[in-house]
Amino acid sequence: MTAEFEPKIIAFCCNWCAYAGADLAGVSRIQYPPNIRVIRVMCSGRVSPDFILRAFQLGADGVLVSG
């Protein structure tokens, strides 16, 4: 194993709540690890299981659906 395991995480965030929350974390200058890539959707109900499976297939270590 190399020194540190750095997970790749894909997050699907609802525009109206979770994505706004991620913005608020920024406004509040809350610091968190840079391993996450956020994809904005209009509703967490938009997140099809296909999206999640595709992310894992391409090597994501975690998928967060937040809404």
Added chain:
Amino acid sequence: MVIDAYNAGLGERKAIYKYYAQAIPSAYAIDSDNCRQLGQGKKCGICAKVCPTGAIDYKQKEQMLDLEVGAVILSTGFHAFDPGRFDTYNYAGLPNVVTAMEFERLLSAGGPTSGHLMRPSELSLKADLAAAEKGLSKLHKQLKQLEGKYGKTTGEMYDTFQSAGKDDKDLRRWETLAEQATELENRLRDLKAKQETAHEPKKIAWLQCVGSREINQCDNGYCSGVCCMYAIKEAVIAKEHAKDGLEAAIFFMDMRTYGKEFEQYYNRAQESGIRFVRSRIHTVESVPENDNLRLGYVTESGDMVSEDFDMVVLSVGLESSPEMQDLAAALGIELDHYNFAATSSFAPVATSRPGVFVCGVLQGPKDIPLSVMEASAAAGAAASNLSSARHTLVKEKTFPEERDVRAEPPRIGVFVCNCGVNISSVVRVKEVVEYAKSLPNVVYVQENLFSCSQDAQDKLVEVIKEQDLNRVVVAACSPRTHEPLFQETLRNSALNKYLYEQANIRDQCSWVHAGDPDAATEKAKDLVRMSVSRAALIEPLPMPSVPVTASALIVGGGVAGMVSALTLAKQGFKSTIVEQKDRLGGHALKLKKTWKGEDVSEFLGKLVEEVKAEANIDVLLNAEIKDTSGFVGNFKTTVSSNGTESLKEIEHGVTILATGAHSIAPQEYFYGKSERVFRWHELDEAWDSDLVKNASSAVFIQCVGSREPQRPHCSKICCTFSVQKAVELKERNPDMDVYILYRDIRTYGEREDLYKEARRRGVIFVRFDTDHKPVVEQVEGGLQVTVIDHILRRPITLKADFATLASAIETRDIAGLAQQFKVPVSQDNFFLEVHMKLRPVDFATDGVFVCGLAHYPKPIDESIAQAQAAAARAATILAQKSIEVEGVVSTVDETLCRGCGKCVEVCPYGAPQLVEVAQDVHVSRIQEALCKGCGACAVACPTGAAAIRHFNDREVLTMVEAALCE
């Protein structure tokens, strides 16, 4: 550093500052009193030097502006009561006695402790320690210099000092510094000793009614109406914040949780272990050894108790400010005896001067939902006066005709923003720019200092034309705040606004990875790559506009329904009132007087006449809604009326639900079995009967069917009603014995005057709890009521000629209407608005509004305000000739659709509809105006027929792929 008023004096800010993080406008200002350059006449100018856009102008002066207006709306708010004038609470002397406003800041993530629960004594101890340590290290440095220069220790200095005499300047300074150092060391030692006992608050007390319901030490005889709820909220949040548990106690007189779903919140707070103690605290003493506070109080059983708390929060009330009194005098509007704007219950937002309207606490103490309702009501009332001038000052915005880019290959322009230093201090923007140039389909990349500035927008229009761009990616802040701005710029460049994509490299990158520029730069590149890959796939979307039918359907012909119809009529809009009964008026027909003594029947008579005479209002009586369909601007409703079978089809642009509520028929206390037991409005009807007129004693029983497990809500208006009637009985016959059996008296706001008046006149208030409810018996010649007296703690028996039950208020049969108009209903069975605080008359379904008792029980003044508000909100739609429908909506490919109806099942907005296209062949069709673009249908669709525009599978998946491809 300057004391930060926004943080209630608990934190510091600079002389150049933004009032708070989310301030609107989000701009900095110079506080000239504390500015070295402006206020103190010193040379500084640092801010002008560092400002990259040259926005600082020291020469700006206050200006006098003359504005010509047709109406004035006053919403200057309130002043929080300053408890410094009370010595009982020792607020001025004890740091750990704070006001609720200060506590609010201590709980806030944006506050002085970043939301970490701390006591002010520890906050200042921390600051003092830091200051002492800093001072000491400075002194030590200076001493060390002297020691170096003379090659002596400070101890040895004294000998030298003796021999060299007192004239030596260095030595004299050395001596002073040494003395200062010793002093500071001692202080530091003391502070450190104090730190030993320092601790986070583990036990906090809230004291209610500080500066409210108080006529001994101040003149605020009214109830502030909001403190019970905010104290509970603060206690609940404080418990959430405290890591190792927190004991919270609220000391109160009456718990006034009378608003929508407030009682349930109170119940949950009790279940979570917050202690509610019915006692008014008379002294707060200090416990000097640990900065704790000792409260002395009398329990309900009469015992004197002394209890220590780490912190005491004073639930301070709301009051009118001296500035407001000056403003009122300048504008010539009347104030009431508490210095709130004087208004009538029948025109709650109109001041004594025509054309001047008022909303919020300036009109009287109130909470956010009612303030917001009044705000809309005031806007509506002003708009009614100004309707002839509507659109006269409006400049219509026009955009160039859109260029059709569908056949073109993507030509993407990427604009990377520095956001001043907000992004560039962490992310290496130049590297991101170079990286963007390497991405497919990207033909142009530019770095901006501020992409959102006006000149950058103008430049963007030019660049789009010059470079022939057909997609634009801006890597900057959040699309939630700035997407509309850039989309408009695209429209100015003849591009469809959906050809825009934004990468959030500030809020979700530079700001949150400030300590890791390498990782943040990599992340920014990834985000740009993801956005570019998506930009290549996004397509222009149509934004169809649909015409608006400029009329309203109002369901319910009570006061709320009629007021909203009239408010709309005065603005020139037609409406149809659909009333179930054979007459207009609703429950107000049963009311005689408001709590202020105004004549309801006179008002109602005039209102009905006005409605009947108004050409813009059509009234349907004995009417029933049969069916409704359509969407905002274009509803179609079928109504039957006057008992006939013939149906009328009404086209309308908006719908206002004002169906009211009813008082229940109680199953207890001999209601319906004895002629001596009334429901509250029945007392008014029997007012001049011999039974009531000749009675020598009367009993009122409160909360009959309310605040009980099967119906947990508070019916809000019954306390005021019973107290008002008790006063009227006493006015007619001062010798009459009048008893009010209650649980909490909830005469909120200025209604508290009535409660005071009742006690002054000798009305006897006996409190009971649900475990020991009063018992009513029929006896010879009257009623006998037994109740456990809360002071004597033993049963007392009252003889009563009649009893009046404050029976609960609930809606009847609203489920059907809710289903027809696709609006939700709360657990209490009232219509549920989209946001209980901020959008109190709107539903999530566009174009449908609520007002009156169907929303929640409320007195006539609040019903009228809400009706005016609903009309004002409705008018914002009716005033438009057409409305643009959002382009991000679902579509169904009918060739793939098999009509299974899964999309219909999952859609929360009723947008998809199954349509029979041939015999037994159904396909789904989307009503675009109803679609909110959530995309749930696209996920549920088994065949891939349903898809969501702008977020289709390819458009989202490409971002997943781009994120993980490196």
